[in-house]
Amino acid sequence: MNQQAKLSNILSASFFLFLVVQVTFTILIWRDVQILKRQSEITLSGPLVGNSPLFAGKDHVPSFFYTDTSGREISIDEWNGYSTLIIFSSHECSACKNMYASLANFLTRNPELYVVLLTVGTPGENMQFLEDYSLSNFANFTVGAITEETWTSLGVIGTPTLVLVKGDNKIAGVWFGYSDALWQEVENKK
Numbered sequence: 001m002n003q004q005a006k007l008s009n010i011l012s013a014s015f016f017l018f019l020v021v022q023v024t025f026t027i028l029i030w031r032d033v034q035i036l037k038r039q040s041e042i043t044l045s046g047p048l049v050g051n052s053p054l055f056a057g058k059d060h061v062p063s064f065f066y067t068d069t070s071g072r073e074i075s076i077d078e079w080n081g082y083s084t085l086i087i088f089s090s091h092e093c094s095a096c097k098n099m100y101a102s103l104a105n106f107l108t109r110n111p112e113l114y115v116v117l118l119t120v121g122t123p124g125e126n127m128q129f130l131e132d133y134s135l136s137n138f139a140n141f142t143v144g145a146i147t148e149e150t151w152t153s154l155g156v157i158g159t160p161t162l163v164l165v166k167g168d169n170k171i172a173g174v175w176f177g178y179s180d181a182l183w184q185e186v187e188n189k190k
Contacts, residue, residue: 060169061086064154066118066144069127074144079114081167083190087117088151088161091129095178096160100133106183107138113190115141120148164189 065073076086089096107115115138119126126143130136135143164173164186173189175182 059171061163061165061171062154064146064150066116066146066150067123068142068144069123069130071123076116077169079116079165080169082114083112083167083172084114084116084165085186085190086163086165087115088154088156088159088163089117089119090159091119091121091125093159099160099178099182100129100135102183103133104135104138106186107135107141109183110187110190111140113140117141117143118146119143120151121145162186 061076064076066076067073087099089099091097103115119129121129123145126145130143135141158176160176160178162173162175162182163171166172173186175185
């Protein structure tokens with residue numbers, strides 16, 4: 001094989017590789033645009049971490065039950081008609097603990113907003129949480145436990161995850177993680 005034929009083969013292979021890379025990048029960009037389109041169907045804002053399947057493709061919170069600290073089973077639908085902030089949390093999560101430190105101040109500033117903090121903990125663990133953070137005297141705040149199956153079926157992938165729900169159970173905002181600006185972002189959306 002002569003030099004010219006070798007050069008032609010190298011150029012052909014290089015061009016083919018270039019086309020494969022271009023097509024791959026185009027597919028990846030198209031996929032990311034589709035994900036963003038789906039996410040924009042529910043208003044996502046705040047410090048997002050990853051692509052959460054939380055309530056994927058829904059603009060309303062689906063029905064589910066939680067158990068309050070007295071052991072009573074409550075449907076999330078009982079909050080229909082009220083603006084509600086649902087917080088999916090873990091008492092062991094360091095970001096959640098940072099959030100808890102400022103939660104009482106947020107509750108005081110927003111008495112018209114109902115806040116439901118949900119964990120996979122037991123009612124006893126949730127009672128201890130209320131005592132530890134002095135949160136048991138707020139009329140607009142409740143703590144509940146949900147099963148791991150419910151947690152998974154809702155698409156919660158990390159804590160804290162906050163979902164602001166308007167009076168008709170319509171999702172108004174979703175936040176993942178905690179930052180000092182979080183409470184102000186929630187107040188701006190309510």
